[in-house]
């Protein structure tokens with residue numbers, strides 16, 4: 001069934017009444033402390049997150065995949081699913097495409113459908129980490145870094161093809177993540193592998209429309225376990241600086257070694273004017289791609305604090321990073337997972353907005369360690385659910401999207417319409 005704002009309003013009357021009472025109490029308390037609650041709601045409403053086309057089906061691991069049924073069978077159905085997420089959470093604005101998992105053959109029809117749902121495609125992602133059955137070209141030993149100029153050319157051409165698809169869909173970002181790396185000492189000449197990668201990226205960069213951004217994503221290990229050509233933010237930053245102003249760094253929360261101080265990386269990249277985007281997900285050990293905020297909510301809050309602080313600091317170059325979810329896993333209903341991620345992202349952002357930045361700055365300058373930490377804890381421990389719900393309701397979304405999703409039996413309906421065996425393309 002088609003869910004819309006009016007249907008949600010009539011289905012959620014009791015919950016909305018309860019919410020209104022709770023929000024009034026919340027609002028009164030914060031206002032008495034001098035907080036501009038209306039400004040907070042407006043800032044929260046402005047946060048829009050991009051959903052990746054590959055997260056709409058169950059992901060697999062190398063050990064198995066357990067499809068849930070009713071998964072979108074083509075790009076049109078994926079756009080329908082993202083539209084549903086937009087309706088429920090009121091925090092999704094666009095869908096990110098992975099090519100060739102999604103080849104947008106009929107771009108006019110896709111653009112038309114996006115328009116009907118008031119959605120966009122912001123970013124397109126290339127894929128040179130798999131072979132496509134061409135007997136003459138294999139990415140087994142790398143793509144943009146490959147020792148063979150013919151393989152590098154093929155990988156460059158694929159990225160240019162992705163840019164052309166993106167132009168037809170009015171996208172504005174090319175995201176490049178390379179699986180290039182080595183598994184054993186001696187396998188790679190590190191300097192040459194880097195130089196070949198930079199030369200290949202430069203060929204893509206010059207093919208990009210001038211208003212586009214190229215986001216260079218890093219990852220410390222996997223699929224290769226001895227070295228990755230772009231293992232860390234330093235390498236992404238160096239590549240971006242060599243390429244030009246429209247090349248920036250993409251931070252994927254799962255692409256760090258355990259206990260890395262990601263909030264500090266965010267702060268540095270903002271200071272250098274090179275934070276281009278985010279891939280949100282949750283991580284326990286590595287690139288686990290779990291629900292955003294499910295494992296380390298305090299870290300997510302600290303990251304959002306750095307983002308908020310950087311965006312409001314006039315001495316930091318203006319940045320509006322692209323916010324994307326990059327998660328995919330095996331055991332949850334993928335749509336419920338994405339709803340949870342959207343809510344957790346908004347929750348962390350809401351808490352970050354509550355940090356008294358002026359007071360924090362004072363405590364930092366005075367070297368008042370305890371007070372600085374207390375200010376952070378005060379914001380983090382605040383129960384901001386009334387604020388998050390208010391932002392959703394005012395934007396036409398549900399007051400409690402998971403409850404609504406289950407009440408309308410969305411998955412059951414999707415299975416009825418698409419079949420129990422419908423499996424999404426992707427991982």
Ligand SMILES: [Mn+2]
Pocket residue numbers: 177217252279326
């Ligand atoms: Mn990613």
